Amino acid sequence: MDIYSLPDYRNFEHKINGKKTHLFILKNRTGMQVAFTDYGARIVSVLVPDKAGNLRDVVLGFNSIHEYLQANEQYHGATIGRFANRIANGRFHLDDKEYTLQQNNGPNCLHGGPSGFHAKVWDRRTSFKKKIDFCYVSPDGEEGFPGNLKVTVSYELTDDNEIVIKYKAETDKKTVINLTNHAYFNLDGEGQGDVLSHILHLPSSHFLPIDENQIPLDSEASVYGTAFDFRSPKKISQDIDNDEVQLKHGNGYDHTFVNRQPISQVAASAYSPNSGIRLQVFTTEPGIQLYTGNFLSRKDTGKSGRQYSSRSAFCFETQHYPDSPNHPQFPSTVLEPGQVFESETIYKFSLVK
Template identity: 60%
Template structure:
């Protein structure tokens, strides 16, 4: 393995649709650094010390903007919107009016459609080595969504080894919104094999089963006595090859939403804890969101080659996407994703890193 290091900034100097792209680096005083790009308001690289004190990049990605433009997987590290996860048939109704998003995932719309927030160059404001605010205005009708939506995503790196992501949005027409970050993590190190050895704990009693197109059936099912039970720590790989229709339908892995204990007072609560026995790196995910999508890289196929020069194969990463529930606009009993004029959408997620000796 080559030593892990941040990408070079000049390799992210590019122009997309008339706007320049950049690489922004945040650093704290404990050896943690995160590289971000205004293309997709995305995490490009996240370096943390392992149990030996060696810098380890724990996020999949590429050394240049060209790598992202040509990647088969378009969601590496991005801010996902206007609606994260899936909307059945790309259709939803607000006040009796039906809106349509062009399907881009079989019969369904995924992650805001093909021209979602992941494909946009955001405006930015940087506070040197501490935080960066990304801004984007989504026009009325963009990808079929109603309303002019003004969005801000703020990344802040603390000296407590937390990467704090804060979201804020306002609209001039009733619309739906569901924002998340889509970092692909491997705590063994980017490009260093699969994540099946990672020990995961999700303090959630219930999850959402899905149909054959990965749309929630509407049933909220207990995790007890299923492969989806991570209430106690266990490896990702322990039950992943169990004969189970839900796992089989997601290409032999997890791609499901967990129902979290609700946050109170806008204070993020613990959604998941995961660590690598190899490096000792531990990640705690805290959020104000009601759901957590666990995805275990089941559709990675080795065609994308990462910064270490290694292919990103099946199970080569995990995602812990804090969000509202998939297809929520079509399920009145799910937590609402409706945003009205005069309201402010706000959400916060924290990635907290530490080391187990």
């Protein structure tokens, strides 16, 4: 088995547009270690103990800032904004005014545009042994979005092997916001092949069907009788290659599952029988985007020196629904001046023996 370690912090000392980048490490009493960088306020590594007591890095990523800048996949571990997921045709209306965004995913605006939050160097406001805050001010008009938006993303590592992520944002002009983290997980360890044998459980009774451009249709659909029924735990491989039009639209799973669980209850979980590592997700968000790394294409070589191929990781992206500004029946993503946007997601790791 691979011996996993954290990247060298010296490889993260760099300058992007005049701002310095760094690597930060949090550790807890159980031996779990998590590394972050202020480039994209992103998770770089998550080392957790497996059933044999060895540490495995369960998040895909790279060993240096240079590799992140050159990567084909730009979103590894990053904070995504202003608007996570897709906005159809790069357009939305707010108070009868149309806003035009860059189309960086076919006709869609994806993850806030090509220079979204994932591509920014965030400020670090406070740092403790188990907590770090990243801050960014997105100016009015950046990537086409209205309002000066002040954003804080706080990461805390608890002694219960939880990564607690708290988002906070305020604006001086009416705007839309949808934030998430885009960590790619492989509970067998980064670079350890595909995740098709991972067992997933999502209690969601409904998901959002999408069109051929991966934009949600107007209403939720029942998971009953479809490949999207994870109410009983099952392997990712069980139905992913079924002949269902929704799987063809996403080239696998790349869909939002409706979350009606309070944050005190598990909204999604994954388990690797090989490593014994389990990931549980708790969130205040109304949706979880399950993405099975369908578009990873061996163009990037990760921390272990292995290429990232299709379905070599999965994502649980807690967020509001895609294209919400163009679907008034969806939970609102509008943020008004004087309001405070707050959201919380917990990634909890444990062992199943």
